[in-house]
Amino acid sequence: MVAPALANMATGLGIRNAVVSQLTLTIFMLAYAIGPLLLGPLSETSGRSPVLLASNVFYLAWTLGCGLARNKAELIAFRFLAGIGGSAPLAVGAGVISDLWAPGERGQAVGIYSLAPLLGPVIGPLTGAAGVVGVVGFVFIRETYVPVLLKQRQHHVSRDETSGSNTSESLMTRLRLASVRPLQFFVTEYIIMVVAIYMAAVFGVLYILLSTYPKVWTQEYDERPGIGALNYISLGLGYVLGSQINACSSDAIYRCLLVRRNANEPQSSAKGEPEFRVPPMFVGSVLIPIGSFIFSLGSITCMQSMQAYVIDSYAEYAASGLAAAVLLMHIAAFGIPLFAPYMYDSLHYGWGNSTSRRLKKMAARSVHHEEPVSLGGRSEPDQASESTAIRDGGYGWVVVFACFVQTFWVNAWTGSWGIIQAALLLKSSMRTTPASTLSFVGSLGLSLTVALGLACVWLAGVIGARWSSLIGIAFFGASTLVGSFTVSNIGGLFMSAALYGLGGSLMFTMSNSLPLQWFNDRLGTANGLVKLGGGIGATVMALVVQQLIYKVGIAWTFRVMALTSLASGIPTALLIRERAPPSSSSIDMSLFRNLTFFFLFVAGFIGIFALYIPSFFLPTVATSIGLSSTTAAGVMACYNACMALGRLASGIACDKLGSTNMLLLTMALNAVTMLAIWSVASTLAVLIVFAALNGIANGAFFVTMPTAIGRLLGPHAAPAGIGMAITGWSVGDLLGNPIAGFLIAATHADRANSIVPYRAAIFYAGGTAAISTALVLVARLRMDANLIKKF
Missing domain, CATH: 1.20.1250.20 (MFS general substrate transporter like domains)
Structure with missing residues (x-):
């Protein structure tokens, strides 16, 4: 009425x-x-x-x-x-x-x-x-x-x-x-x-x-x-x-x-x-x-x-x-x-x-998903899953799908932040904000995503993986809603990044640990499919965000992300089930007595400094060498698509060639593409070659590293080991991109049609990737001197 x-x-x-x-x-x-x-x-x-x-x-x-x-x-x-x-x-x-x-x-x-x-x-x-x-x-x-x-x-x-x-x-x-x-x-x-x-x-x-x-x-x-x-x-x-x-x-x-x-x-x-x-x-x-x-x-x-x-x-x-x-x-x-x-x-x-x-x-x-439910709040398959679940199959593939959707949204934010950052710099109210500050906003979200890994493992042990994932997607939706109302306020953007980090940490940690409960021989393939969701999320959302910003503006772009993430993330989070009772143990310092794990941990700690630099700075590099913003978005889409391909292909290859072997190849390819290709990428063709090869290597890291640690430590100790490794990445996530941003600012990156001002940041990224490669090589040699053998 x-x-x-x-x-x-x-x-x-x-x-x-x-x-x-x-x-x-x-x-x-x-x-x-x-x-x-x-x-x-x-x-x-x-x-x-x-x-x-x-x-x-x-x-x-x-x-x-x-x-x-x-x-x-x-x-x-x-x-x-x-x-x-x-x-x-x-x-x-x-x-x-x-x-x-x-x-x-x-x-x-x-x-x-x-x-x-x-x-x-x-x-x-x-x-x-x-x-x-x-x-x-x-x-x-x-x-x-x-x-x-x-x-x-x-x-x-x-x-x-x-x-x-x-x-x-x-x-x-x-x-x-x-x-x-x-x-x-x-x-x-x-x-x-x-x-x-x-x-x-x-x-x-x-x-x-x-x-x-x-x-x-x-x-x-x-x-x-x-x-x-x-x-x-x-x-x-x-x-x-x-x-x-x-x-x-x-x-x-x-x-x-x-x-x-x-x-x-x-x-x-x-x-x-x-x-x-x-x-x-x-x-x-x-x-x-x-x-x-x-x-x-x-x-x-x-x-x-x-x-x-x-x-x-x-x-x-x-x-x-x-x-x-x-x-x-x-x-x-x-x-x-x-x-x-x-x-x-x-x-x-x-x-x-x-x-x-x-x-x-x-x-x-x-x-449209039927599941028997008891009045105690926990589904009957949950209670019986410890004894009835079939390893390497069965309901495990449903869990993989749920984790696929979770990683889709975690990487959708990181994959599109470079485009959002470029659009924010064009706003009259943000033109005085340095690029390094905006890149720090993105780095804050990334660092929290991994910094809270141990806390997320503990929380999952208390309330279970399903509730942890539901809370994670709720925080993610809240972060994009906050961002939609604070596009002209740097403080509000930092708040949005912090909320994303809290939610992304829960989703990212659950998606890394859950496949270990359901798979053994096909663990690499399962991890690859889960991380494929992140690659697709980064690829699709980079294109979608570019078009949404052009059609409806940055604020409504954030709102569309909020609505779609909640509508798809909550139902799939309800599908998550654990095969074994959750453990509240989130940290085990005795794992560092295993020197192989120690070298892998340090390799990830150092290598992560370099991994997000391309996704954050490829669009600005493209425009700096004279390409249009639309072409720059296309280069970013190519990078994200190849990253998705690298995640799936490396997961399958881990089961065939060995997860540590694939991790070694992944970090080597990261270092070579940055030092030998990106540093001379002054044309569109060379930039696309770099985006394709580095995207494959970058995407493969997030599959090969958890799989290598999981197979090294076994299903009992792996959740704590992966949680510790992910937490160690937080330092590189927080500081890696700002360091690159300061190096670019110090070399006067406002020169048009040139890659030269970006080379200091590129060599910094390639150097950290090379150090990480050397540490993975040490860990691999500790397993067996024969590098051809499957490990």
Whole structure:
């Protein structure tokens, strides 16, 4: 009802900011996220009826307050309080359905129940824009919650004062326990997390659609507000049609699967599963991205299926379960539309809606992975994986895929920072900032990615690899969001880099240690595939970032990275599983008694000083010798593509030729390409040759070094050894690029069409790579003097 009147309300209350205008609409949804967390558990202790009736009164009172609001602050506050009262049916309704209907009959009940909150935003604009206010009378609701009914009956039987005091005391205990139940479900229950993520994506896109509908029809098509509101009819028809189709099909599918599941058992003992509610969701997730009518049909199908699934899964605690499941959904509906005006101003309606569609499709993949789940929060395969997992195969390849996505985003940031850095230097507000300062921003992120390796190993031992990866991708998304709001503030960029370092460290460490638990003979191939994700991430995002900066600017480039990383990283992080129980041991200094490990550790410590210099300075070198920024981005893309190729090829070669042998070849090629090719790269052809060969060598290092350490120390000691090695890289990550930047500044790198000012930095990089090569050679000779032998 508010959406069509947003413009009139903004004028009447003096609201000039588009975000504040959207906030008056979406603040209601924030209350919908918070209210069920309180009211759902309360209905499981005090009963459904009192909560619903009291909430209705609360809602009506504050809705009247909205009509009497005299300024934007009062309107936003009253809308929030009205939302608290209006949120009760969302959680309590699920409990009522669980109370009154058997599992095989809940489909039609959920169909009618879930249709009401979705038709509200559709019918509301039609009546609200015409000035019609609906007055809804109270419905006499009877209690349905069995435990409360039993207690009421017991209270009537026994009315002595002792029983009354004990009941009062137990009520406070039950309230305290029930109030934390939704958050406990959200944190510990895998199915709740998956459902919450998917419902958040669906509702976020839905409320972008709802909040921008008036502007599309009234401004783009010059329709009057009353006529423009009629376009909501397509959404309403889709909701009604989808609700009725899914209501009938859901119960039919449930009964069909129940018969198939219990074909050899008596009908009286047949038992269904919550997963029987999932099949219609597959159809709905395909329909949503197509159009508004089909979007509404698809979203109502998905919504009903997920609500029925949660109700069947948690039965007695359905209210708390659904309160946890809708938490992210309503936070998304509150927050995402706030950015809609800026998104459509930058991308316009075509690309803006395409971005929303792609976000929805990526989130859909999170519910298309089936995994048995226990109510203890840890999946059953997790508990049994120690004894049932097959080495060098099986679920290990799923873990490799999850690590692939994690490394994709870790390297997406580092691979595109050089392009972002070049774009920042062109901004008027950043032209006085030295290039060495901006390169230090990138180095800070890189150094933290590896500096916290030991802490990440310890944390994974405490909370597990899955939660460590989830926290990592959350920090990564936060870092890019912070960067989007601080593109003209060097301090904000340092904050963004620090957040990236925290998140990247967790993702990078997990992706290096997890393959060791699942692979032995094919460890190199597994590591190669994992690191291939980083190479592809750097390659693809370098091209994407270049185009996004040109089309929508640096700020929106960061925001697109945030949305896509969270939408793809969270679902895949949920796939991560450990084969063995996590160990909290993160450091073992006795490993340095093994001199071979010591030489490998020092080789990595020194060699890392050189490895990121090409990725940071190739674009500026290219422009310095007279190439265009577009050509420079192409050279960078070639470098990143060859780095991806080097990661995959070196992983396979490690299994064939030996991981230490491949590490030796990798560092030698790094040194030779820098000293002999990059130092004379004054033309495009020579620069491309360097980018290709050095990219292969650079990418291979991040596969061969962990694989060599893993095979040297064995699966038990390798996580600590790899964590220590990664932490040792932090010094080079932090100082390597700034040292190169200072050397370039000291040799006056502003000379156009020349490679000469960069040679001091190039020789510095090549020299450190050569020292690292010598140390790897010493380690290899300690294994066996025959360099041809596989080691």
